[in-house]
Amino acid sequence: MPDLWGRIAFGPIPSRRLGRSLGVNNIPPKVCTYACTYCQLGHTSKMQIERSTFYRPEEIAQAVEAKVAQAHKAGERVDYLSFVPDGEPTLDINLGREIDLLRPLGIPIAVISNAALIWQPDVRADLAKADWVSLKVDAAREPAWRQVDRPHGSLRLDDILHGLLDFAQAYSGKLVSETMLVAGLNDGEDQVREVAEFLGRLRPGKAYLSVPTRPPAETYAHAPDEDTVAQAYRLLNEKVEQVECLTGYEGNAFAVTGNVEEDLLSIAAVHPMREKAVSELLARAGADWTVVQRLLDHGELVMSDFQGHRFYVRKLQNRQSMSSRDSPSLEDQSPARQPLTDKVAMVAYHAIGRVENAFTQPTMSKEIETDESRIVLDPALIEGLEGLEPGQKLLVIFHLHRSQGYELRQHPRGDPGQPKRGVFALRSPRRPNPIGVTEVELVAIEGNVLRVRGLDALDGSPVLDIKPA
Numbered sequence: 334m335p336d337l338w339g340r341i342a343f344g345p346i347p348s349r350r351l352g353r354s355l356g357v358n359n360i361p362p363k364v365c366t367y368a369c370t371y372c373q374l375g376h377t378s379k380m381q382i383e384r385s386t387f388y389r390p391e392e393i394a395q396a397v398e399a400k401v402a403q404a405h406k407a408g409e410r411v412d413y414l415s416f417v418p419d420g421e422p423t424l425d426i427n428l429g430r431e432i433d434l435l436r437p438l439g440i441p442i443a444v445i446s447n448a449a450l451i452w453q454p455d456v457r458a459d460l461a462k463a464d465w466v467s468l469k470v471d472a473a474r475e476p477a478w479r480q481v482d483r484p485h486g487s488l489r490l491d492d493i494l495h496g497l498l499d500f501a502q503a504y505s506g507k508l509v510s511e512t513m514l515v516a517g518l519n520d521g522e523d524q525v526r527e528v529a530e531f532l533g534r535l536r537p538g539k540a541y542l543s544v545p546t547r548p549p550a551e552t553y554a555h556a557p558d559e560d561t562v563a564q565a566y567r568l569l570n571e572k573v574e575q576v577e578c579l580t581g582y583e584g585n586a587f588a589v590t591g592n593v594e595e596d597l598l599s600i601a602a603v604h605p606m607r608e609k610a611v612s613e614l615l616a617r618a619g620a621d622w623t624v625v626q627r628l629l630d631h632g633e634l635v636m637s638d639f640q641g642h643r644f645y646v647r648k649l650q651n652r653q654s655m656s657s658r659d660s661p662s663l664e665d666q667s668p669a670r671q672p673l674t675d676k677v678a679m680v681a682y683h684a685i686g687r688v689e690n691a692f693t694q695p696t697m698s699k700e701i702e703t704d705e706s707r708i709v710l711d712p713a714l715i716e717g718l719e720g721l722e723p724g725q726k727l728l729v730i731f732h733l734h735r736s737q738g739y740e741l742r743q744h745p746r747g748d749p750g751q752p753k754r755g756v757f758a759l760r761s762p763r764r765p766n767p768i769g770v771t772e773v774e775l776v777a778i779e780g781n782v783l784r785v786r787g788l789d790a791l792d793g794s795p796v797l798d799i800k801p802a
């Protein structure tokens with residue numbers, strides 16, 4: 334069986350919702366539309382919202398068929414084929430085709446999605462092919478959503494909530510929702526009440542309430558106390574008939590399908606395993622702890638302690654390099670970059686607001702620099718405006734959210750008639766970190782809206798900071 338197949342199909346693993354679930358990993362690590370604080374896969378290494386081809390659909394189908402055959406041969410039951418990958422499954426433009434190709438196996442198909450792209454009709458059409466769909470609803474208001482899920486800057490929660498309702502209305506399979514509660518980020522009574530109101534309109538067959546039970550991307554993302562979870566349960570239960578808490582561990586019955594190293598790595602890639610689960614898997618395979626030690630020594634597995642338990646997780650960096658070997662179809666052709674140190678490999682900022690203006694497409698027009706723009710600040714930050722005066726010059730730092738990839742040497746303003754120069758000698762939006770900085774004039778402050786002149790940012794640009802020039 335090709336090595337790549339072992340990473341595409343894994344398990345079966347015990348699932349609290351799906352019984353014995355054979356995982357389909359259709360996204361390389363870790364490409365996602367979100368960078369959730371609680372993500373058990375670690376930090377998002379590539380954030381994107383454009384759907385792409387990552388693997389050939391036929392390759393996915395072959396990998397899953399082979400894994401199902403292996404599982405059956407080993408006497409393992411498979412209740413569901415579950416798209417639960419190293420990122421967001423609907424980013425895969427071939428998701429619908431892959432579901433079609435897996436149909437002949439006669440096993441129900443599940444997709445666990447964060448719903449970030451559900452405002453797109455093609456995403457809804459792909460999801461509609463699955464028998465069971467789980468959609469994430471962590472918050473019903475932008476500030477909490479941005480804090481807990483840390484979405485791609487150009488996503489809007491309103492679009493997603495409308496897309497969710499559209500999908501629920503048309504879908505004939507089993508629809509469930511999942512809400513992850515993180516202490517201090519989205520577990521306030523009002524925040525949960527808003528989620529409950531929304532779920533009351535969505536009408537999922539069941540609303541799952543979960544808390545982080547495995548090592549999260551951010552150490553501060555931890556579970557609320559029992560009283561808060563109980564209160565959230567009650568609030569959801571007032572609006573949705575069936576609510577279930579997923580606050581416990583799902584058990585250790587991970588399947589052995591032949592190659593114990595491959596089983597360990599493919600499961601630990603998407604599902605951090607407790608020490609006891611690893612021991613039990615080794616015992617069932619007739620192997621001992623030297624297998625784990627070898628993987629630890631080779632840097633393929635890493636240990637992580639969380640809430641009094643030791644977990645084993647496949648190391649993300651190895652997974653990234655393997656994935657780029659195996660996925661020549663990934664669209665980002667930017668030069669490969671090595672992080673300076675592990676600590677500065679990825680820095681995540683929350684947008685403090687967004688730009689609103691008439692410019693929706695990249696333009697060379699001078700108007701974009703002279704017309705007025707509105708900076709709509711997160712209302713929670715309004716106190717931070719104290720001391721600003723109309724007429725003042727400000728620096729606005731923003732994310733160039735339409736920028737894709739970069740070259741280190743480029744023609745100034747994209748004009749092939751001019752000799753190429755280094756990207757750091759240019760103002761090109763196509764740069765290693767797509768951040769824009771512009772000096773603007775503050776025209777007026779209206780509540781949480783700053784009217785400014787001279788901002789060359791496109792409509793919807795996430796604003797990262799504002800400071801005096």
Ligand code: SF4
Pocket residue numbers: 365366367368369371372373374377419420421447
């Ligand atoms: S929890 Fe899911 S949606 Fe959130 S960052 Fe991780 S993979 Fe993406």
